[in-house]
Amino acid sequence: MFLSQIEPLFWNYWANIVYILGSIGYMFMNLFCLVFCINKFVYASFVLYVILAILFVIDAILYTIDWYTYAVLLRKSKNIPINYKAEFTACIFQILGSYCYLLGAILAENKTKYMPKILALNVAGIFSLVLEATFIIVGWQITLKNKTYFNRGCCAQGIYLWAHVLNLTADLIYLLATIIAVLRFQMDLIRYPATVQLLQIIGDIVYVVDSLLYMRCYMREKDVLEEKRAKENNEKETVSQQKYDNRGLELESILGNNK
Numbered sequence: 001m002f003l004s005q006i007e008p009l010f011w012n013y014w015a016n017i018v019y020i021l022g023s024i025g026y027m028f029m030n031l032f033c034l035v036f037c038i039n040k041f042v043y044a045s046f047v048l049y050v051i052l053a054i055l056f057v058i059d060a061i062l063y064t065i066d067w068y069t070y071a072v073l074l075r076k077s078k079n080i081p082i083n084y085k086a087e088f089t090a091c092i093f094q095i096l097g098s099y100c101y102l103l104g105a106i107l108a109e110n111k112t113k114y115m116p117k118i119l120a121l122n123v124a125g126i127f128s129l130v131l132e133a134t135f136i137i138v139g140w141q142i143t144l145k146n147k148t149y150f151n152r153g154c155c156a157q158g159i160y161l162w163a164h165v166l167n168l169t170a171d172l173i174y175l176l177a178t179i180i181a182v183l184r185f186q187m188d189l190i191r192y193p194a195t196v197q198l199l200q201i202i203g204d205i206v207y208v209v210d211s212l213l214y215m216r217c218y219m220r221e222k223d224v225l226e227e228k229r230a231k232e233n234n235e236k237e238t239v240s241q242q243k244y245d246n247r248g249l250e251l252e253s254i255l256g257n258n259k
Contacts (some may be wrong), residue, residue, distance in 0.1 A: 009222055011069055015062035016218050020211040022055040027204035034197045046109055053102040060098040064091040083146070086139030090132045097128030119182050126175045133168035140164055159217050166210040173203035 029048055071084040104121035107114040140160060177199035184193050 006069075008069060008074055009066075009218060009225065011062050011066035012218055012221070015059055015066055016211065016215045018055055018059040018062060019214060020208070022052055022059060023204065023207040023211045025052045025055065027201065027208055030197060030200050030204055034194070034201065043109075046105075049108065050102070050105045053098070053105040057095075057098045057102050060091070060094040063094060067091050084139060084143070086135045086142060090135035090139065093128045093132035093135065097125040097132060100125030100128060115185070119178075119185065122178050123182065126171065126178050130168070130171045130175055133164070133171050137164045137168065159213060159220060163210055163213040163217055166206055166213065170203045170206035170210060173199055173206060177203065 025048075029045065029052065033045060067084060067087050071082055071088065075082070100121045104118045104125065107118050107121070111118065177196045180193065180199070181196045184196075
């Protein structure tokens with residue numbers, strides 16, 4: 001199978017890269033629009049926001065493939081039940097939330113006509129992401145208790161704790177901004193209230209820090225995996241050497257008996 005021939009952390013690496021790029025992109029776009037008082041819905045910014053939303057859809061798909069790799073393909077035996085079910089639920093909510101934001105970004109080309117739907121999609125999207133972050137924390141706690149295969153998240157407990165907490169924190173900040181936007185937005189306004197934009201930028205900053213922490217987690221997992229492989233190779237070499245030595249002793253014994 002194609003996926004089984006790829007390095008276990010390959011998909012996690014690229015998911016983190018896309019997460020970093022998307023978070024930085026949203027931060028600069030929201031900051032640029034706020035500082036220069038640019039309408040979020042002019043065509044150039046509309047295109048950029050759609051591209052950023054697509055990035056997060058790709059990110060969600062990459063994280064799902066990553067889950068399938070370590071939860072299904074890396075099992076020691078096919079008879080072993082599939083673990084990390086909470087993480088799979090998180091992947092579903094992440095995909096759902098990402099698509100809601102993408103659809104909202106696409107509809108934003110005509111905000112006057114579709115603003116109620118855009119806000120509804122944003123609400124659905126951020127609620128999905130909050131649930132995703134919650135299930136990630138739940139799954140992480142289960143992994144720590146069960147010490148399941150590959151021990152994802154166990155090799156860097158402190159870093160993972162901060163990464164998961166910041167992920168949920170950023171989602172909650174965006175949830176607050178979305179609620180305020182729903183309560184205060186008027187159809188004749190061109191721009192979101194400044195409070196909403198400020199909250200979004202704060203959330204973006206937290207997302208950027210969070211994405212960097214997840215990349216750090218990837219690097220720690222990579223180090224653990226390489227150490228594990230090096231240990232396994234050393235054990236194989238030791239076993240091979242022992243077999244070679246045993247054969248030498250057997251040969252000496254045979255030659256001694258012949259004499």
